Amino acid sequence: MLKFAANLSFLFAEHPFLDRFARAAAAGFRGVEYMFPYAHAKEEIAERLRAHGLEQVLFNLPAGDWEAGERGLGCLPGREAEFRQGVELALEYALTLGCRRLNCLAGLAPAGAVEAAEVEAAEVEAELRATFIANLRWAHAKLAPHGIELLAEPINSRVDMPGFWLDRPAKGLEVLAEAGVGRLQYDLYHAQIMEGDLTRFLERHLAAIGHLQIADNPGRHEPGSGEIHYPYLFRRLAELGYDGWIGCEYKPAASTEAGLGWLAAARDI
Numbered sequence: 001m002l003k004f005a006a007n008l009s010f011l012f013a014e015h016p017f018l019d020r021f022a023r024a025a026a027a028g029f030r031g032v033e034y035m036f037p038y039a040h041a042k043e044e045i046a047e048r049l050r051a052h053g054l055e056q057v058l059f060n061l062p063a064g065d066w067e068a069g070e071r072g073l074g075c076l077p078g079r080e081a082e083f084r085q086g087v088e089l090a091l092e093y094a095l096t097l098g099c100r101r102l103n104c105l106a107g108l109a110p111a112g113a114v115e116a117a118e119v120e121a122a123e124v125e126a127e128l129r130a131t132f133i134a135n136l137r138w139a140h141a142k143l144a145p146h147g148i149e150l151l152a153e154p155i156n157s158r159v160d161m162p163g164f165w166l167d168r169p170a171k172g173l174e175v176l177a178e179a180g181v182g183r184l185q186y187d188l189y190h191a192q193i194m195e196g197d198l199t200r201f202l203e204r205h206l207a208a209i210g211h212l213q214i215a216d217n218p219g220r221h222e223p224g225s226g227e228i229h230y231p232y233l234f235r236r237l238a239e240l241g242y243d244g245w246i247g248c249e250y251k252p253a254a255s256t257e258a259g260l261g262w263l264a265a266a267r268d269i
């Protein structure tokens, strides 16, 4: 049976954050994930998990000033101290919440890096890559002794996060292989936009994938609302023996509950 987690940054967003745990449990979810827990006391979140019998599946390391447009610190030279403080904070939360996975957002390439002349651009790219790899290794060394796995997620730079440095799954695999730590958070929505060929990627690289997330394309709505044939992918994942979580990270087209029809069939696979 495939395991689906409700992403509480996207689902049940019509309710206050702490109320979303009850809604997710009532809809039949056994696991939850979200982008960030840090605006809430960790004990308060732990209490919601316990009260509703939910597993905390995943959340992100602190990602800089989100309101100001930052989307992660992982690849940013000069921000290492802040990155490390973020890892320490995330670890405290993860231990209290019993969370076994943390996602490291690479961040946006600094302004100018993309437009720079070819030689200069290659140098900047090498520096961002070296920074990301060093940060991943530092975070892994902190988290692994606690049984917490570090993940890195490629996010599409065409629609949702222009300038996001780690934007292609192939690049994600390459960088993680060089780092020698961490696994991929493979978000099929972002992957479809940047590279497609989803089934083959899953077949070839399942062992390098620590977490999956789903939404359809275009629109980032419910599975079944767009071009990705999720029933086929779910069957294939089951055949391949995928036993990790699948985070439901989509924008409900209407209310969350009204859009959960796809899930009943998917759970039985």
Ligand SMILES: O=C(O)C(=O)[C@H](O)CO
Pocket (backbone or CB within 6 Å): 034, 035, 060, 105, 153, 155, 187, 190, 213, 249
């Ligand atoms: O946007 C995504 O796909 C994510 O999974 C992250 O939490 C960052 O927004």
Ligand SMILES: [Mg+2]
Pocket (backbone or CB within 6 Å): 153, 187, 213, 249
């Ligand atoms: Mg995602």
